[in-house]
Amino acid sequence: MSALLDAVATAPRIGVEELLHGHTALVVVAPHPDDETLGCGALMHDAARLGVPVHVVCLTDGSASHPNSLRWPPPRLAARREAELRAAVTRLAPTAQVTCLRYPDCGLPSDAEAGPCTAALIRLIPPGALVTVTWEGDPHEDHVSAARLVGQAAAQVPCALRAYPIWGRFRPCATPRGPVRVEASAEAQAAKREALACHATQMTALIDDDPKGFVMKAEHQRHFLDHPEILLAA
Numbered sequence: 001m002s003a004l005l006d007a008v009a010t011a012p013r014i015g016v017e018e019l020l021h022g023h024t025a026l027v028v029v030a031p032h033p034d035d036e037t038l039g040c041g042a043l044m045h046d047a048a049r050l051g052v053p054v055h056v057v058c059l060t061d062g063s064a065s066h067p068n069s070l071r072w073p074p075p076r077l078a079a080r081r082e083a084e085l086r087a088a089v090t091r092l093a094p095t096a097q098v099t100c101l102r103y104p105d106c107g108l109p110s111d112a113e114a115g116p117c118t119a120a121l122i123r124l125i126p127p128g129a130l131v132t133v134t135w136e137g138d139p140h141e142d143h144v145s146a147a148r149l150v151g152q153a154a155a156q157v158p159c160a161l162r163a164y165p166i167w168g169r170f171r172p173c174a175t176p177r178g179p180v181r182v183e184a185s186a187e188a189q190a191a192k193r194e195a196l197a198c199h200a201t202q203m204t205a206l207i208d209d210d211p212k213g214f215v216m217k218a219e220h221q222r223h224f225l226d227h228p229e230i231l232l233a234a
Contacts, residue, residue: 004137004168004176008230011179016046019182019231023160024128025053029121029150031134031142032062032105033085034199038224039164040132041092041192042184048093049185055097056089057124058082059117059146064105065202066213072201078102080201088195099124108145114152121153128158135163135232137174143167151234161234169230170220178233193225 020026026047030036036044036056048054061078069077082100089096101120103109109117125131131154134140136147147163154161165176184192200206203216 002168002170002173004165004173004230007176008179008181011181011230013183013228014180015183016043016185016188017050019043019180020047020050020052020130022128023052023130025055025126025130027055027057027125027129027131027159029057029059029131029133029146030085031059031108031140031146033058033081034062034088034196034202035134035143035166036085037088037092037192037195037199038166039134040229041088041195042188042229043132043182044089044092044096045188045191046184048095049187053097054093054095055099055124056085057121058085058098058100059108059149060103060105060142061100062105066207066210068212069207069210071209072207077201077207081199084199084201088198091195091198092191106142108142108149111148114149117149118153118156121150122156125153125157125159130160130162132162132164132231133234135165135168135176136234137176138166138168139171139173140167147234154234162231163234165230165232169223176232180231181228182231184229189225196221196225
């Protein structure tokens with residue numbers, strides 16, 4: 001078990017209604033298509049069921065997952081990954097809004113160039129929202145950059161900010177702060193399973209001409225489906 005999973009094993013549980021009480025909306029920011037489902041899919045489903053507006057913001061096009069594929073060059077892969085994202089969100093929260101900023105995969109802006117991205121995020125965060133984004137302790141450059149960019153935007157809007165861990169669940173990482181485990185409904189868990197299957201480029205061998213391309217291990221997929229979603233202090 002990782003340090004993060006050790007730390008959250010006894011973390012308090014919180015229901016979705018309690019978590020969202022007093023918030024005007026749920027805004028889930030994903031570095032790549034599929035992070036939204038992995039990190040907050042069940043939360044999104046139950047938020048929508050409760051009538052809370054849901055907005056998913058995807059920062060990159062995800063086109064670097066299979067860099068050596070000839071049949072799936074970056075433009076085709078980016079279009080497919082956005083379609084997968086929209087299908088997954090439709091399954092989780094049919095009324096949710098989806099915004100794709102389409103930055104290059106592994107090409108999110110540095111602080112010196114962050115102005116347009118930060119401004120876009122500020123426009124997309126309604127006052128009073130609960131905003132979730134990948135954890136700054138995740139060992140992936142886009143996940144760290146997403147946390148930084150969203151943190152800068154959230155500082156300009158009256159909102160609540162929480163982080164969700166992805167790769168930090170399985171790899172050495174910093175000690176998390178303020179962890180809670182989200183209690184989702186059985187219906188949300190079933191919807192999350194169907195939504196994750198929408199991300200076929202990342203969860204299956206659909207792209208079979210790049211042996212070094214990314215496919216999430218089956219045991220990691222099972223983990224996200226069988227374990228509670230985790231939110232941390234951002």
